[in-house]
Amino acid sequence: MEKVDVLIVGQGLAGSWLSWWLDRTGLSYRVMDDADPSSASRHAAGLINPVTGRRMVKTWMIDELMPFAWRAYQDMGGFLQTNLITETSVIDFFPNVQMLQAFQKRSAEEPSYLTYGQNATMYNTWFRYDLGWGVIHPCYLVQTEKLLFTWRSRLLDKGSLREEEFNMDKLVVREPVYQYEDLSARYIIFCDGKVSAGNKFFEKLPFALNKGEGLLVEIQEIPQTTIFKKGMSLIPWKDHVFWVGSSYQWEFSDDQPSENFLRSTENWMKNFLQVPYKIVDHFAAVRPATLERRPFVGFHPQYAGMGILNGLGTKGCSLAPYFAAQLAEIMAGRGVIDPLADIKRFRKILLK
Ligand SMILES: Cc1cc2nc3c(=O)[nH]c(=O)nc-3n(C[C@H](O)[C@H](O)[C@H](O)COP(=O)(O)OP(=O)(O)OC[C@H]3O[C@@H](n4cnc5c(N)ncnc54)[C@H](O)[C@@H]3O)c2cc1C
Structure with a gap:
């Protein structure tokens, strides 16, 4: 034994x-x-984001969790002789007026993580957007895979x-x-x-299990230095490949990728991106949520x-x-x- x-x-x-x-x-x-x-x-995309939800409130316990996570992933990465975490920002394009207002309100109250983007047209070579953008910083990106x-x-x-x-x-x-x-x-x-x-x-x-779907999408022309978000997110994954997602489904009958998500995300990309892209993968998984x-x-x-x-x-x-x-x-x-x-x-x- x-x-x-x-x-x-x-x-x-x-x-x-x-x-x-x-x-x-x-x-x-x-x-x-x-x-x-x-x-x-x-x-998982690997994102640690200090703000959450439609009201952009601080994520639960984030002031303790972020420094702890940074040290822990750095230590494990050092031990495994690889980099497991990087600091990054989310460029948050406001998908509607409510989100713009929520961002403005919260950035006044919580300037440590949120900055309103002054140069409204800065990203319009790559993206279509009408209501400007803000920056969430710092965020961390973990190499989960x-x-x-x-x-x-x-x-x-x-x-x-x-x-x-x-x-x-x-x-x-x-x-x-x-x-x-x-x-x-x-x-x-x-x-x-x-x-x-x-x-x-x-x-x-x-438990309140929650299904999430995402895509891996090859995009040659967009730099992989930050995360871009407009409702859904484009997250740097590997060379020229972005992780795109995700959905949050509380009711679902299986854990498989769905035609519905594929169609709606393709529509989202057609509306948001000004540059060519190619879908290389479509996946689904169930989050152990509560x-x-x-x-x-x-x-x-x-x-x-x-x-x-x-x-x-x-x-x-x-x-x-x-x-x-x-x-x-x-x-x-x-x-x-x-x-x-x-x-x-x-x-x-x-x-x-
Ligand atoms: C699409 C998507 C995107 C996400 N993005 C993010 C993100 O950006 N940032 C973030 O913080 N979180 C993200 N999450 C959430 C995150 O993935 C989960 O919170 C986390 O992975 C849960 O980890 P876990 O180890 O509890 O469970 P799991 O990842 O489900 O791991 C369970 C493990 O147990 C094994 N197992 C199960 N049953 C058995 C058994 N009977 N015998 C042996 N082995 C078994 C499985 O094979 C698996 O390896 C995302 C989730 C999804 C679905």
């Missing part, structure tokens, strides 16, 4: 960051991941990853030990994204060693490193989980 401190189910952003911090605490672990090609992390694949190879090299599907029927709960086939662990942490919404131990948490838009972090009230890091919704890039660190610290016998994220708030529901 192989003994480890922690069994992690899932190697998306949540499981990657949790294993990273466990390395730092010195706890032993195994990650089990079935490489779902449609997982949210594999399709690079992170997932380089960290995965690292885990494989040191024998810490099993590339297989975790099957709940094979889990034997014998507190304080969790046994899975030939593996025994003191903790089991579910970092399995949308799949946790059907996990018999955690399905009562108020009803109250706060993550699920912590331990089951009935099973002390069974935990979850989930509910990262639209903000996995900033929430995963921060809350994975809190969870790792707890398992190392110190630290606390932020009560706003701790699943203790659902104690009664989970015990029903």
Whole structure:
């Protein structure tokens, strides 16, 4: 029987960051991941944006999350000898008068992130827009794909990853030990994204899964120095390729790319872009979002060693490193989980 401190189910952003911090605490672990090609992390654009929504309000906890994320991605990048995060700006073209007014109002109240663009015609070689633009700065862009694949190879090299599907029927709960086939662990942490919404131990948490679609689009003439947004965003991805998206669908019958999204995004690009483009990919994934838009972090009230890091919704890039660190610290016998994220708030529901 192989003994480890922690069994992690899932190697998306949540499981990657949790294993990273466990390395730092010195706890032993195994990650089990079935490489779902449609997982949210594999399709995330990688943007960390300090403002959010139609009213352009500051993103929840962003003043703590951004500096934490910057250091964490820099450290992991240094360790993996690659760059995982860059600072950038969003050029926000106002899609309607309401958004223009919201930007003007918020930039007066929150000048640390928002600046109104004075030179209205500056971008009209590439884009069509009538109502001007503003700048959101600083934003960060995380190389999510690079992170997932380089960290995965690292885990494989040191024998810490099993590339297989975790099957709940094979889990034997014998507190304080969790046994899975030939593996025994003191903790089991579910970092399995949308799949946790059907996990018999955690399905009562108020998940509100959300489908997102995007395109990869080759555009030769637009420089890849910033993000351009007009309702939807054009985000630098690889050489001359932009990530274009995304949709937010609360009701959906499958997790597949849809004709509807393709058509409406093509229309959007025809109206917005002044330069030629070529669609090279179309993808869809389900975000593990939550009803109250706060993550699920912590331990089951009935099973002390069974935990979850989930509910990262639209903000996995900033929430995963921060809350994975809190969870790792707890398992190392110190630290606390932020009560706003701790699943203790659902104690009664989970015990029903
Ligand atoms: C289109 C789109 C764009 C996005 N853009 C951004 C963005 O710009 N910025 C941002 O911060 N967030 C973004 N997000 C949100 C972000 O992707 C998620 O918050 C985050 O990826 C969730 O990570 P996770 O690790 O919790 O889950 P997931 O990414 O779903 O990872 C779960 C992992 O668990 C594995 N797994 C599941 N079940 C099992 C099992 N039974 N056995 C073994 N392995 C299993 C899967 O294979 C997968 O690898 C976006 C999401 C989408 C869909």
